[in-house]
Each structure stands twice: as structure tokens, then as C-alpha cells.
Amino acid sequence: MSTVYEDLRKLLPEECVSIASGDIEVHRIDKWHAAADPEVVVFAQSTDQVAAVMRYAFENEVPVYTRGAGVGYVGGCVPVQGGIALSVAQMDQILEVNTGDGVAVVQPGVITGQLQEAAREKGWYYPPDPASLKECSIGGNIATNAGGPRCLKYGVTKQYVLGLEVVTAKGEIMRVGGRCHKNKTGFDLTTLMCGSEGMLGIVTEATLRMIPHPETRAMLGASFVDFTAAAAAVQAILDAGILPSALEITDAFTLAAARDYLGEENLPPGDAYLMVEIDGRIQSVKNELEGLKKRLEGLGALRVNEAADEAACEEIWQLRRDFSYSLKHTGLTKLNEDIVVPRSQLVELVNFARQLQQDTGIPVACFGHAGDGNIHTNLMVEDYADPVIKERADAAVDKLFTWVLEHGGAITGEHGVGLAKKPWIKQALGPVAFEMHQSLKHAMDPKGILNPGKFLD
Known part of the structure; x- marks a missing residue:
């Protein structure tokens, strides 16, 4: 034993x-x-x-x-x-929801959606919303600096982490940050822990920033003839001084899979789909919704579906969730790459994905967070366990990551590096930054016992 x-x-x-x-x-x-x-x-x-x-x-x-x-x-x-x-899954208690201080104090095993519900009951809001919010935990969100559709307006996890209790590699208990919304005392070790992927310490308690919950929200779902037209609409919305809470885009391959899975009659026309969510005060949202609809129609939208209440918004979000199920329904293995490009490169990214599909024979589905350039680029592989297919798929991923880095992008926006993106980390960071990562790792984990074998080894 x-x-x-x-x-x-x-x-x-x-x-x-x-x-x-x-x-x-x-x-x-x-x-x-x-x-x-x-x-x-x-x-x-x-x-x-x-x-x-x-x-x-x-x-x-x-x-x-x-x-x-x-x-x-x-x-x-x-x-x-x-x-x-x-x-740390059993460390799952919400210790405090304090609207006076605008904070929630939680253990790392708390499920993100449960924290959102607890804040909502008091009229407050914890905005980070990864797609897996009903099953992912706050500790994991901090480890990967998780994002989600609404980070366009509200930011990612690190913007909501005020303080942490961390157990170090030596077994010491360290507190960094606190419950103040402004704190410039020493180095920002709190943010350093966000995205550290379990390699610098173990979060055992988090003090998180909350904000007042928006009074209402509304959505528009707009279909376009192609991805280029939809991407142009994204920039036009932002150039008009409008900051949606979410701005999601979907390509032709994903829509085709959804039509096969859900039925042609349940999907809008066109080869691109744009989802726009806005929130705020009731009257301002109503006025903004009307103006946005006219703007999208003026930008060439084939059809614009309006969702003016909570139930109607959920119908559009359900369609977004069904895109993932539709891709799974193809029977292919989805290699979900959460790459990021500068927003001006959206069309170029999808054009590259189409060319990659043509060159490799591997279907590529693109959809995700258009507002911040975090487009989930999914390589749809027949049988990843087959060594020949795996080699071809890995070569395609290498081409994708190389193109992304050459165009000022990042190999991960939400999921982290872990094992999956380890081969590209030196290329992504550069030699000096990589060495600095190793120095920080050694300083905080001198024996290399925290999550060894991952991207710094």
C-alpha cells in the first residue's frame, strides 16, 4: 500500500x-x-x-x-x-455576501452559478460567466482567469478578485489583497494568482467584488449573408459608442451543423449570426434596443429577432448553447481552441480557418466572443485516437497557433495552457518572459511540487 x-x-x-x-x-x-x-x-x-x-x-x-x-x-x-x-470541491461554502462592502467571500469549491444566484437574491451581480458556470468552480475560474460572453463589458475573473487566502508550496497560509476596492500595497500578488493554473499556490478562500445588478436586459439576434458582413456589424456597433454586455458571432459551418441538429426551420437565414445583449435601466435599454435594431437592419441584416424580456433572452442564449451540442451531434471530436485575435483580424481569422479546412480536410467551426476577439476555433476531427488522424490534426493546430501569434493574437483567452498548449508556450511568451515565469515559479515553489509537468517544465 x-x-x-x-x-x-x-x-x-x-x-x-x-x-x-x-x-x-x-x-x-x-x-x-x-x-x-x-x-x-x-x-x-x-x-x-x-x-x-x-x-x-x-x-x-x-x-x-x-x-x-x-x-x-x-x-x-x-x-x-x-x-x-x-x-477542494468540498470546500464549497459561500461565507458572506455583503452588499455594504460590495463583496462576496467564498471557498474555492463554490460553483460559479450558485454565487451568481446568491448575489442576485440581494439585487447584486457577479458578472464573470464562463459557459460552464453551472458546473465550474470559483477556484478553477481563478486558476484560469476565466472569461465568458459578458467580459466584453464587465471584464474577466481577475477584475473581480479583491483578495485571496492562499496556501503556499511550503504549507504556509498567505493572505493577499483584501476587501477594499482600491488597494496599492506592495506587489499585486492577488492578480498574479489569477491565471496561475495551480502552479504558484492553492487558493482556499476568495474575496470577490460584486456590483449592483442591472435593472433589465434585452437581446437581438441578427443573421447576415456571410461572416464578413457580421464582423463589420460588430465594429459598427462599437464605433457608434454602444458597449453591449455580450457580442457573439457564429460562422457558416456552425450554423449548418445547427440546422442539421435542430431543423432548418429553427435557424435564421444566412451564413453568419450575431447575438447582441444589452443591459441597464429599463427605459434606456428599451431605447437602445430600438436604435440597435434599426442600425443592424441598416447594416444589411437579413433578419433581426428581438428579445425584450428575460424569457426571450434565454431563447437566444439557448440557441448559442445549442451550437456546441450541434457540433457534438456531427459525431466528430471537437478540438476546442480558445484563441484570441485583435478584433480587426476577425474576418482574416475565419478566412484562414476556411483555408486550413481546405488544406487539411479537417472541418473548422468558428464561433464565440466577437467583441473581444476570443473566437473558439473548433477543429472537427473524425477519430483523434487514430495516430494518423491525430498527427494531421496536431499539425493543423500548430498552423492555427502559428498564424494567430504572427497576427498579434494569443493561444488561449479563457481555458489556460495546461498540457494542451504546452508545446507553444515558449513561442507565445518569448524567451525573456518564459525565463521570468520560471523564476517566479521557482521563487514560490522551490521544489517544483505544485502541478509539475505542465507548461513551465
Whole structure:
């Protein structure tokens, strides 16, 4: 029996430590295809327990892979060197929702959607909204600096993290930031932890900024003859001084898959679809909605669907969610690459994707967050387990990432680097920045036990 297992049984309650096959199976993988068995799974229930595990791991140089809800897309929590899979999923309490201070204090296992509901009950708003908000956790959101459709107007996770409690690699408990909305005391270690992918410390508590909830929202769904026309509409909306809360775009391949999945009659005409969400005071939203509809019609929209209330907005958002299901319905494996390009490069990106599809024979579906250039570029592969197909698909991803970097873009906007994008990290960061990452990693994790084997190794 594992020595690590026996040692941890002496440090923690019996129910917190497991080598059961079912627990090992769950904790060997996330939503990506890579998998590796941990030696032992720990279900932490408190900061003190996390600290005890880390003190043991540091002394004995045991790898530790922290895991939240396990719904990442890049193999970020996969325990590639065995060791301890440290789950914080049971640390799932909303400790405080304080409208006076405009903060919520939560443990890392809290599901994002549950926090949004708790804030909404008090008339307040926690804006970060990753597509997996009903299943992803705050700890994972912080680890990847998660975004979502509404980050165009409201920003990504790091804009809402005021303070953190962090357990270091040595098992010390550190507090950074606080509950003040302005704080310039020392280096910004709070933001440093956002997007650190479990490699610099373990978040055990987060103090998050809330804002008053918008009084209402409304949406428009506009179809266009092609992607170029829809992308032009995106820029025209912003140039007109309008800042939507969300601005989503969809290409022809995705619409074709949706027509096959949902039925031709349930989809709008055209080869591109634009979703525009606005929010604010009731009267201002009403006026803005009318003006936006006229503007989109003037920009050549084939059809504009108006959603003036909550139920109608949800119908349009459901269509957006159905795009993913439609791609899955094709029977192909979706390699979901969350690349980002400058907004002026949207049309060029989709033109490149069409050429990549022609050159490789691999269908490419593009849809996502047009307002900030974060377009999910999905390579639709027949059988990724087939070595020949995998080699062809990996070569296509390499071409995509190379093009994106050459055009001033980024290889990930939301999902993180993890294992999936590790081969391109030096190219993406550059040699000096990569070396600086390694220096920071060594300073905060001198024995390299936090999430080893990922993009800095």
C-alpha cells in the first residue's frame, strides 16, 4: 500500500484520503483527453487541511495537483507525475455576501452559478460567466482567469478578485489583497494568482467584488449573408459608442451543423449570426434596443429577432448553447481552441480557418466572443485516437497557433495552457518572459511540487 496514503491517513480524517478506484478514475482526467493516475486523492475540507497536505508534500517532495470541479479543457489538473490529487470541491461554502462592502467571500469549491444566484437574491451581480458556470468552480475560474460572453463589458475573473487566502508550496497560509476596492500595497500578488493554473499556490478562500445588478436586459439576434458582413456589424456597433454586455458571432459551418441538429426551420437565414445583449435601466435599454435594431437592419441584416424580456433572452442564449451540442451531434471530436485575435483580424481569422479546412480536410467551426476577439476555433476531427488522424490534426493546430501569434493574437483567452498548449508556450511568451515565469515559479515553489509537468517544465 502507498506510503503517501498511509502518511496522509495519519494527518487527516479517514474520509479525506482515498485510493478507491472510483476516486482515482475521476481525478485522473478533466474534459481534455489526457489522463494519468494520482497515487492518492485528498478531499480537503478546510484551509488547515490543505496546509497540512502541503507541509507534508514539501518535506517529502511529493507532487500535488489541485482540482476544483474538473471541467477544464486543457488537461490543467491532470496528475501527470502521480502524487496527490488535492480536491477542494468540498470546500464549497459561500461565507458572506455583503452588499455594504460590495463583496462576496467564498471557498474555492463554490460553483460559479450558485454565487451568481446568491448575489442576485440581494439585487447584486457577479458578472464573470464562463459557459460552464453551472458546473465550474470559483477556484478553477481563478486558476484560469476565466472569461465568458459578458467580459466584453464587465471584464474577466481577475477584475473581480479583491483578495485571496492562499496556501503556499511550503504549507504556509498567505493572505493577499483584501476587501477594499482600491488597494496599492506592495506587489499585486492577488492578480498574479489569477491565471496561475495551480502552479504558484492553492487558493482556499476568495474575496470577490460584486456590483449592483442591472435593472433589465434585452437581446437581438441578427443573421447576415456571410461572416464578413457580421464582423463589420460588430465594429459598427462599437464605433457608434454602444458597449453591449455580450457580442457573439457564429460562422457558416456552425450554423449548418445547427440546422442539421435542430431543423432548418429553427435557424435564421444566412451564413453568419450575431447575438447582441444589452443591459441597464429599463427605459434606456428599451431605447437602445430600438436604435440597435434599426442600425443592424441598416447594416444589411437579413433578419433581426428581438428579445425584450428575460424569457426571450434565454431563447437566444439557448440557441448559442445549442451550437456546441450541434457540433457534438456531427459525431466528430471537437478540438476546442480558445484563441484570441485583435478584433480587426476577425474576418482574416475565419478566412484562414476556411483555408486550413481546405488544406487539411479537417472541418473548422468558428464561433464565440466577437467583441473581444476570443473566437473558439473548433477543429472537427473524425477519430483523434487514430495516430494518423491525430498527427494531421496536431499539425493543423500548430498552423492555427502559428498564424494567430504572427497576427498579434494569443493561444488561449479563457481555458489556460495546461498540457494542451504546452508545446507553444515558449513561442507565445518569448524567451525573456518564459525565463521570468520560471523564476517566479521557482521563487514560490522551490521544489517544483505544485502541478509539475505542465507548461513551465
